[in-house]
Every structure is written in C-alpha cells, then in structure tokens.
Amino acid sequence: MSDRAEKRRLVLDLLQRTGHERLVLTGVGALAWYLDGARPGVVLSAERGVVAVVAGPDGDLVLAPANEVERLVAEELPADVDVRVTTWWEPLLGPDLQPGAPGVLHEDDPAAAEGLRAARASLLPGEQDRYRRLGRDTAEAMTATALLLRPDTPEREAAAMLARELVARGADPTVVLVSGEPRRAFRHPLPTAGPLGERVMMVVCARRHGLIANATRWVRFTPPSSGQQDADRRIRAVETAFLGATRPGATLGEVLAAGTAAYAEHGFAADEWTRHHQGGPTGYAGRDPVATPGSPLSVVAGQAFAWNPSGPGVKSEDTVLLGPDGLEVLTTDGVWPTSPDSLGLPRPDVLVR
Numbered sequence: 001m002s003d004r005a006e007k008r009r010l011v012l013d014l015l016q017r018t019g020h021e022r023l024v025l026t027g028v029g030a031l032a033w034y035l036d037g038a039r040p041g042v043v044l045s046a047e048r049g050v051v052a053v054v055a056g057p058d059g060d061l062v063l064a065p066a067n068e069v070e071r072l073v074a075e076e077l078p079a080d081v082d083v084r085v086t087t088w089w090e091p092l093l094g095p096d097l098q099p100g101a102p103g104v105l106h107e108d109d110p111a112a113a114e115g116l117r118a119a120r121a122s123l124l125p126g127e128q129d130r131y132r133r134l135g136r137d138t139a140e141a142m143t144a145t146a147l148l149l150r151p152d153t154p155e156r157e158a159a160a161m162l163a164r165e166l167v168a169r170g171a172d173p174t175v176v177l178v179s180g181e182p183r184r185a186f187r188h189p190l191p192t193a194g195p196l197g198e199r200v201m202m203v204v205c206a207r208r209h210g211l212i213a214n215a216t217r218w219v220r221f222t223p224p225s226s227g228q229q230d231a232d233r234r235i236r237a238v239e240t241a242f243l244g245a246t247r248p249g250a251t252l253g254e255v256l257a258a259g260t261a262a263y264a265e266h267g268f269a270a271d272e273w274t275r276h277h278q279g280g281p282t283g284y285a286g287r288d289p290v291a292t293p294g295s296p297l298s299v300v301a302g303q304a305f306a307w308n309p310s311g312p313g314v315k316s317e318d319t320v321l322l323g324p325d326g327l328e329v330l331t332t333d334g335v336w337p338t339s340p341d342s343l344g345l346p347r348p349d350v351l352v353r
Helices: 003-018 028-034 066-075 110-121 125-146 155-168 226-245 252-265
Strands: 022-027 048-056 059-065 082-086 104-106 172-179 199-208 211-220 279-282 304-307 320-323 326-329 338-340 346-348
Touching: 003 022, 003 028, 003 048, 003 104, 003 110, 003 125, 022 028, 028 048, 028 110, 048 066, 059 066, 066 082, 104 110, 125 155, 125 199, 125 211, 125 320, 155 172, 155 199, 211 279, 211 304, 226 252, 226 304, 226 346, 252 279
Parallel strands: 022 104, 059 082
Antiparallel strands: 022 048, 048 059, 172 199, 199 211, 279 304, 304 320, 320 326, 338 346
16 A cells, blocks of 8 residues: 555544544645645745645545645645645635534644544655655765864854755755854754854754654864763763663653653753753654653654753754664764664764864
8 A cells, every 4th residue: 555545544544533524634744744745835934834635535635826736736746636726815725624614624623633643653664765865864964064164163154054955955954953162051052153162063853755854963173071971971871761762562751751760870960851852753743742751642663753862061862763673763874973872773973073
C-alpha cells in the first residue's frame, strides 16, 4: 500500500470512529502530512496553509484560491486529488464546512487532533526516506557553516550563513539560533550583532516536505578546558539516558522520567530539567508534542524523536528515527566529528577549529 493510500485509510478510520462524514484539514503540518510532503503554505511562520483539504469516503477535495492554484497543481499537489478553485478574497470554507456543520470534523477538534497525531506518529516508508535525506542535508548545512565561522563573526551573520546553506538545499529554516561565548547560558539564543568569541552554539529546525529536522552543534576556536570537556561529556550521558529509554511501548512520561533522573546522576542539579523543555517526538512539528511529566502517549516504532537536554553552557540534540533495529541518527553527514555513546550511536563532538 502506498503512503497516500495508507493515510487515506487512517483518516477514514478516524471518521468512522468519531461518527463524521468529512474531515477538514487546514494546518500546515496536517496538510503536508496528508498531501505527501506538499508545501501548503507561503509564509514560513504560518500555522495555516493557503489551501484546505476535505477528506471523505468519496475522495479528497483540495480548496485552493485562484492566485495559488496553478503553482500548486503544477508543483505540489498529488495527482489523485480533486481541486476546487475559489477567489482569493473569499473564505476557503463555505458554511457547509465550518466547525459545527453537520457531519464535518475539523482537525482542531480534540478527537481529530489526537487521532491525527497518532496517525502521523509512525512514519511511512516514503516519509522515512525523505527524512533521512533531510537529516543529512541539515547536518551538511551545519558543517559547511561551522567551517566558515571566525571568532569575530557576528551571530546574525552566522545565522544568515546557516539559513543560506539550508535554503540552498531546499529546506526552510523555521528556527535558527546562534549564541557566541558571552551568551552561551541562554537556552533559546536568538542571534544578535555580537561576535561569536571562542565558543559557538548553532541550533536549527529545518523543514522540507513538511518534515522537520532538529539539531544542535558546538564549535570552539580555542582548546576546551578539562572542566568544559567534562560538562560536554556529562550532558551527552544525560541524552543517552533519554535515547536508551526511547523504546516502543514506553510512554513519553516514562522516557522523560528516565532522562531527567540522569541529570543528578551525572553531576547536574537535580532540577536542571525544569529550566528548559527536554524535547520529544518530532516529524511534522518541531515537537509532536513536547514530552511532559506523566504523559501517557506511547512511543511507537517508526516514530522520530529529538531530545534536547541542556545545562549551563551545554546542550545535545539530534533527530533520530526509531526503526526495527533500534535508533538511527538522521542528522549526521559523516564529516562532523563524532564519538559513539554507550548505545553505539554516533554523537556529535564539539568541533575545535
């Protein structure tokens, strides 16, 4: 069965379970998932697409404004959907498709939202192949950027270089964070005009075909102290605790508990995990969702994850896929220096220039 056919089956099952006739999709992530990686938006930060999909037993209908439809049909939409053209100044959804209309289920309805999250959690073969290519391209973009940086490079210039490398590879940089040495304590460092200094953190979320690759890399221009090397080693050990607990059947709450317990075990404050989110499943959202204490959501085979434990001046993050043989690191390019963790996974070292 093709990915598209399987997604239609999952949606029809959702409609049957909830007693509805049609499902309306308008969110960028949901649309990209259901339309097999189409780009349904124009504004990168938009949560809603410029099209809507109405899925039901009789097929899939795409509602598209006249100013977008030619490009969408030529470059984005699957061949097996019907298209209805609307004017650009009218709402895409008429009264018969509004929330609350008889027989209509919207993706924002709680039952639909949870059903769709579960449906897209286990990535299908075509999605996994696209994710692997995106992961490698994202890692290559970070390596290419790192090799061009200098201590006097402004953070914003570094961010622009990284964004350029991603766009050149066909990926949208939905998040680009850069911190130089003076700002390395910040967990979400939006780039500034300040110079990088001796130590740099780069963080990206790169989207292509709707999928998002997440990664963090560190660069140094001076040899690290023994204390810094020890802190880097310890945060990677915390990440390994998260990764080791990421197994089918475990709940997100259980994985989070195993990972957060490792902070104290490896010399960090026991409550360090409360100072920043720790990541979780990923795919068609940066985190789908962020793992929270006690979450009952189950880990499933074929699911992607990006855990991101952090401490003062340290952080570790890659996108991994939970396959039949265990975890596979997607955001790796074979060039950035790595060391295996206790699970045998290649984890990025600090690149010393």
